[in-house]
Amino acid sequence: MGGEVKNAIRCEKISKVFGNVIANEKIDLELNYGEILALLGENGSGKTTLMNMISGIYHPDEGTIYVNGEPVSIQSPLDAQKLGIGMIHQHFKLVNIFSAMENIELGTPGKKLPPKELRARVTALCEKYGLETDPLKPVHDMSVSEKQTVEILKILYRGANILILDEPTAVLTPQETEKLFEILRHMRAAGCAIIIITHKLNEVLSISDRVTILRKGRSFGTVKTAEVDVSKLTELMVGRAVNLEIERPATDRSEEVLKVVDLCVERSDGSTALEDVSFHVNRGEILGVAGIAGSGQKELCESIAGLITPKKGAILYKKENMAGKTPREIIELGISMSFVPEDRLGMGLVAGMGMTDNMLLKTYTRGKGAFVDRAPAKKMAETLVDKFGIVTAGIEMPVRMMSGGNVQKVLLGREIESSPDLLITAYPVRGLDINSSYLVYDLLNEQKKKGVAVLYIGEDLDVLLQLCDRIAVLCHGRLTGVVDADKVTKEQIGLMMTGENWEEVREYGG
Amino acid sequence: MEAKKREPLLRVVKHAELSRTQSFLLRLLAVVVALVVGGIFIASIGYNPLEVYKTMVVGCFRSVMAFQATIKFCIPMCIAALGVTLAFKMKFWNIGGEGQLIMGAVFASYFALFCDGMPHVPLIIIMFLAGFVGGGIWGLIPALCREKWGTNETLFTLMLNYIALYIVTYLRDGPWRDPQAAGFNKIARFSANSQLDKVAGIHFGWIIMIVLVVFVFIYLSKTKQGYEISVVGESRDTARYAGINVRRVVIRTMFLSGGIAGIAGMIQACGADATLSTGVANGVGFTGIIIAWLAQLNPIATLVVAFAFSILEKGSSVIQSSFGLSTACADVLQGIILFFIMAIEFFVRYKIVFAGHKEKKLSQAKPEKKEAAGK
Incomplete structure (x- = not known):
């Protein structure tokens, strides 16, 4: 092409079909050197598929990819590497017992370098792009953001100047995110071309030069970041204007429902998951739990739900201790608690069964005799379909064939239908599109108004701050504070997520 | 460009x-x-495949006796398949149907050999129960070990097959050897009192087979225990979440799974063979796995597939006599x-x-x- 500026990457009418799902349909995309392009779209809009084709994991069914103006066929990640393309995935691919520099060298062609030379090269790379890392530090001692830095170095070491980052900020605190962005800006200044996949609008606005929007597998055009704002981006992403306010109704919160006292939990490998965690949740209240992924959220939920026996401590439901009791015993005590686990199809629901059989999951033992009574479950399934507008080919269709939003409606619907006094939800909007997410927030608020005590494990701090009444922050299994949501800033929570106590951060912000 | x-x-x-x-x-x-590829194989060794296939099918239905012989092949295969169906539904890879069948035969044979003075009906009932318990124990052992120590059930059940087989060899050469037998060691033929009665010319194992097909079908699709098996099979985490005692379900189901295979063994020893030999299972436990899989773990389909397989088995003995x-x-x-x-x-x-x-x-x-x- 005759233009003066050579595109780093240009995609022309790229299509990809999986079964009868069209993941990408005639997508066009352009990326230049010295720019950061944000790829924005809801879950399932085809962002990751597109990037996987550029990095050689999939091959497009139709269309052409040009790198540096030349049409190319990228058949493997190795091909991509030769073209100078590197992708950083959501899940890191590092060897835990190796040091940073050993991981960086791993898999590169040629002889192993002497450690001194390798170290010098890595250090030089760090200086060039403004990264910070200790080349000798073993990966298992690293924080998430340090591991991410190693992943970036791995790619730069291989000579890549086109970088793709798949939701890099999902696992980072606000401070770490800012640091990552600083690195990316450095790399942009050094002439790299960068694509960042995300669905957090604030981040798009703060880091990118241009935004390409994908919707349902199609590209909905590209805009200059400087010319848009949050509501404009949402509109482009969803297709219409969306009210992004989450309400926080006032309620009667006089009675304490759940009280956790000095809870200590060990993982099956003997490491500490929770250490002396104490908090309480009142009726008519949503208590949010913030923390970096893997800080003990899962163990907290599962010990309350009776799936894990805590090492120490008490879990009081209206003064009745249920620590160490099995789910069956908890039900038999007459405690009405619902749990919406993080792993919906692997824990909350039976993926291969239809809605009816999934409704039975917690109630199948009801009724006398050896036989299961499916009639009430069927009725309940039909009620849920009507009430929550669940889209399904039939209530006997396996739930794994439903879309993510509908799966969550089935699970949340079942749990709410049992009219609980205590509702535990772990990442209830993960993987959902904006509409479904807001429906979930509304449902939780509705429960709150009914006087239910809600424990909400979340990851998006903006949502936690708007939705929850109070926020408890976990860091490495310790509670660094429980604060009123309207008296704390995002930055303060970020600091608490990395281990500082509320008392320490109280003076900042505000 | x-x-x-x-x-x-x-x-x-x-x-x-x-x-x-x-x-x-x-x-x-x-x-x-x-069948086409099999036909190519038959043609390659010099026979007309269509002729051979035709003879196989016709050979199974040409007379009442031939049909009865076909059904006799069907009974142990179908029951063994029903046994593994229960385990497979739970994603417990029980490939020990063979051993469970043999142990059922061994337990039943004890009563056939040493209690044949008992009245007929109670004796048959006791033998039936013994067969169930014998196979059940052989299914229980790998289940207990997996739940307790996390052993691999596939290897464990496979190895138990050989142990069961050599127990029969030991009994044949030792304590249960028929002193009247000349030449090779064998176990004595059961008296008429400890053999299964005939109904419509076939030992009444076929009635047990049909009852078991219906039982397993209802058990899996309509009962609470059957529901538990499906949930455990899909995801252990979901089962725990639902308050199901996973360990208990696995152990109970494996006892039942082995027990059903054991019933097949009892029927084979006391119905078809009228003695206990090392050939009592003769690979039926493994064929049962194939059948259960082909039938997609559906008990009704299992009956159909087992019948198709018995045509294959009976047919092969027909082509042996007709074509050599x-x-x-x-x-x-x-x-x-x-x-x-x-x-x-x-x-x-x-x-x-x-x-x-x-x-x-x-x-x-x-x-x-x-x-x-x-x-």
Whole structure:
């Protein structure tokens, strides 16, 4: 092409079909050197598929990819590497017992370098792009953001100047995110071309030069970041204007429902998951739990739900201790608690069964005799379909064939239908599109108004701050504070997520 | 600038989930292809495949006696398949049907040999229960060990097969040896009192078979325990979440699974063979796995598939007498059928796209049966 500026990457009418799902349909995309392009779209809009084709994991069914103006066929990640393309995935691919520099060298062609030379090269790379890392530090001692830095170095070491980052900020605190962005800006200044996949609008606005929007597998055009704002981006992403306010109704919160006292939990490998965690949740209240992924959220939920026996401590439901009791015993005590686990199809629901059989999951033992009574479950399934507008080919269709939003409606619907006094939800909007997410927030608020005590494990701090009444922050299994949501800033929570106590951060912000 | 592209020659593409009819047709197709390939095999050793197939089928139905013999093959295979169905539904890979069947036969034989003075009806009932318990214990051992120490159930159940087989050898050569037997060691023939009665010319194992088909069908689809098995099979985490005692379900189900195989053993020893020999199972425990798998763990379908397999078994003895073909030919055919059924599972989920062959313009890519046939 005759233009003066050579595109780093240009995609022309790229299509990809999986079964009868069209993941990408005639997508066009352009990326230049010295720019950061944000790829924005809801879950399932085809962002990751597109990037996987550029990095050689999939091959497009139709269309052409040009790198540096030349049409190319990228058949493997190795091909991509030769073209100078590197992708950083959501899940890191590092060897835990190796040091940073050993991981960086791993898999590169040629002889192993002497450690001194390798170290010098890595250090030089760090200086060039403004990264910070200790080349000798073993990966298992690293924080998430340090591991991410190693992943970036791995790619730069291989000579890549086109970088793709798949939701890099999902696992980072606000401070770490800012640091990552600083690195990316450095790399942009050094002439790299960068694509960042995300669905957090604030981040798009703060880091990118241009935004390409994908919707349902199609590209909905590209805009200059400087010319848009949050509501404009949402509109482009969803297709219409969306009210992004989450309400926080006032309620009667006089009675304490759940009280956790000095809870200590060990993982099956003997490491500490929770250490002396104490908090309480009142009726008519949503208590949010913030923390970096893997800080003990899962163990907290599962010990309350009776799936894990805590090492120490008490879990009081209206003064009745249920620590160490099995789910069956908890039900038999007459405690009405619902749990919406993080792993919906692997824990909350039976993926291969239809809605009816999934409704039975917690109630199948009801009724006398050896036989299961499916009639009430069927009725309940039909009620849920009507009430929550669940889209399904039939209530006997396996739930794994439903879309993510509908799966969550089935699970949340079942749990709410049992009219609980205590509702535990772990990442209830993960993987959902904006509409479904807001429906979930509304449902939780509705429960709150009914006087239910809600424990909400979340990851998006903006949502936690708007939705929850109070926020408890976990860091490495310790509670660094429980604060009123309207008296704390995002930055303060970020600091608490990395281990500082509320008392320490109280003076900042505000 | 002309775009020049290299494309990979073959690509494996996931296609949409098939409907039940579609996947059934695909499997039926696998059987047809297997018969064709089996025919090529028969032709290659110098026989007319159509003639051979015809003789096999006709040979099973040509007389009442021939039909009765076919049913006799069907009974142990069907019951053994029902046994493993329970375990497989739970994703517990019990390949010890053979050993469980043998132990059922051993337990029942004890009463047949040493309590044959008892009145007939109570004796048969006791033998039935003994067969169930014997097989059940053999199913229980690997279940207990897996739940307690996390042992691998596949290897464990497989090894128990050999232990069971050598227990029979030991009994035959030692404590249970028939002193009157000249030549090779063997266990005495059971007295008429400890043999199963005949109904419609076949020992009444066939009635037990039909009762068990109905029982397993209802147990799996209608009872609380059956529901628990399905949940545990799908996901142990979901089962724990629902308050199901996973350990108890696994142990209970494996006892039942082994016990049903044990009933097959009891029927085989006390009905068909009227003695206990090392050939009591004769691979039926393994054939049962194939049958259960082909029947997609559906008990009713199991009966149908087991009957088809018994035609194959009986037919092979017919072609042996008519053509002088070895019965091993039937095993080869079985192997070919199984191979194609397993291979077709791949095409239930994926299809292969050749370079240059464009997808049908992004319209829903309809799963094509033809494609599978080509492979």
